Amino acid sequence: MAAVPSSVPRRLVVTDAPVISCLVVADFCKSVGGGDALESAIQSTVVVTNARQADSKKLPSIASGSLESVLSIAERPGHHDATCLSELARVLQPNGTLLLQEPVAARSAAAVEQERLPSSLSGSPLPNQAALERTLLLSGFATWQAVSSVAGVGLAPEFTGITPAAIGSTQGPLLVPVTLKAQKPAWQTGSSFSLKKKSTSSQAAAAPAAAPATSAGVPLPAAATWRVGTGGAGEEDDELVDEDSLLTAEDLVAPAPPPPSAAAGCGTAKTARKACKNCTCGRAEMEAAEVAGEGEGGKGKSKLTIDQIANPESACGSCGLGDAFRCAGCPYRGLPPFRLGEKISLDTALLSADV
Numbered sequence: 001m002a003a004v005p006s007s008v009p010r011r012l013v014v015t016d017a018p019v020i021s022c023l024v025v026a027d028f029c030k031s032v033g034g035g036d037a038l039e040s041a042i043q044s045t046v047v048v049t050n051a052r053q054a055d056s057k058k059l060p061s062i063a064s065g066s067l068e069s070v071l072s073i074a075e076r077p078g079h080h081d082a083t084c085l086s087e088l089a090r091v092l093q094p095n096g097t098l099l100l101q102e103p104v105a106a107r108s109a110a111a112v113e114q115e116r117l118p119s120s121l122s123g124s125p126l127p128n129q130a131a132l133e134r135t136l137l138l139s140g141f142a143t144w145q146a147v148s149s150v151a152g153v154g155l156a157p158e159f160t161g162i163t164p165a166a167i168g169s170t171q172g173p174l175l176v177p178v179t180l181k182a183q184k185p186a187w188q189t190g191s192s193f194s195l196k197k198k199s200t201s202s203q204a205a206a207a208p209a210a211a212p213a214t215s216a217g218v219p220l221p222a223a224a225t226w227r228v229g230t231g232g233a234g235e236e237d238d239e240l241v242d243e244d245s246l247l248t249a250e251d252l253v254a255p256a257p258p259p260p261s262a263a264a265g266c267g268t269a270k271t272a273r274k275a276c277k278n279c280t281c282g283r284a285e286m287e288a289a290e291v292a293g294e295g296e297g298g299k300g301k302s303k304l305t306i307d308q309i310a311n312p313e314s315a316c317g318s319c320g321l322g323d324a325f326r327c328a329g330c331p332y333r334g335l336p337p338f339r340l341g342e343k344i345s346l347d348t349a350l351l352s353a354d355v
Contacts, residue, residue: 012047012059012069012071013047013072014070014073014088015073015074016074017049018050019049024071032097058083065093067093069098070097072084073100075155077127093184094186099147102178104127104175105174106173107171107172142184145180146181153177280315282316309343312342313340
């Protein structure tokens with residue numbers, strides 16, 4: 001239930017209780033009135049009660065960033081969750097003040113206390129002050145501090161009498177009220193600002209003079225610079241260095257290609273057309289197979305044997321990876337990739353006609 005003010009709302013009092021004392025509202029208006037008369041401060045204050053459910057924690061009738069201060073009082077632990085605090089941060093102005101009070105767990109609940117808790121909280125730990133402060137931070141509040149409790153506010157009836165006298169006398173009460181005064185940042189959500197840069201002239205004055213660059217004793221020309229800017233008033237241009245001016249005459253000379261290596265591996269150099277005398281990569285065996293194929297009237301391509309299809313092996317280890325990794329005379333050229341040691345089989349899709 002909400003009490004609509006007669007003037008433009010500037011403050012909000014919200015609670016999960018069915019009623020709230022007029023003295024609590026009056027004391028809040030006195031503390032944050034900002035010099036306004038008490039009657040005028042009360043008239044510009046919205047009062048919302050029974051804000052227990054998630055939908056009742058929403059305040060669609062209040063515009064974003066329209067309130068100077070908010071008082072939120074809870075009689076039940078866990079009321080100020082992320083939904084509630086995010087909505088309160090939305091309606092507050094930049095630098096707005098939130099004063100909240102909620103009962104939190106001072107210690108772990110005993111077994112008998114856990115059984116007496118309402119069904120909505122049974123089986124889950126009660127929120128403590130650290131959890132409440134973490135939710136404040138994640139909801140957009142920058143700073144907060146503990147203040148004196150609001151007088152005249154207690155626990156909800158379902159939370160009274162939970163702690164037995166024997167446990168309370170030795171361990172103290174399970175729930176204690178915590179009152180925090182939080183401050184919203186000085187900027188609004190979605191605001192932006194430009195980063196200031198140091199002046200180019202001040203940087204040049206502060207930097208020591210650099211020695212002229214040389215290459216083999218020959219001074220280099222000064223680096224050309226380009227200035228980029230939109231021409232706005234007071235804008236500081238960014239300097240871009242021409243990369244070509246940083247190159248020397250030696251850098252512009254193309255390096256000579258290296259001579260062909262005599263120690264190139266078997267079949268790797270362009271001049272190597274035959275296998276080495278002590279070939280270990282398998283090229284000698286492939287050349288022998290090619291020669292055998294030519295003698296049988298083949299076209300010089302090595303032929304696969306039954307053993308190579310049933311148990312494929314590779315001396316170089318690349319035959320099973322595909323044609324991109326196979327030698328020019330590899331007997332497996334034209335076949336799809338396969339696993340070494342497993343029989344080569346073609347997919348049915350490769351055996352069916354395209355048309």
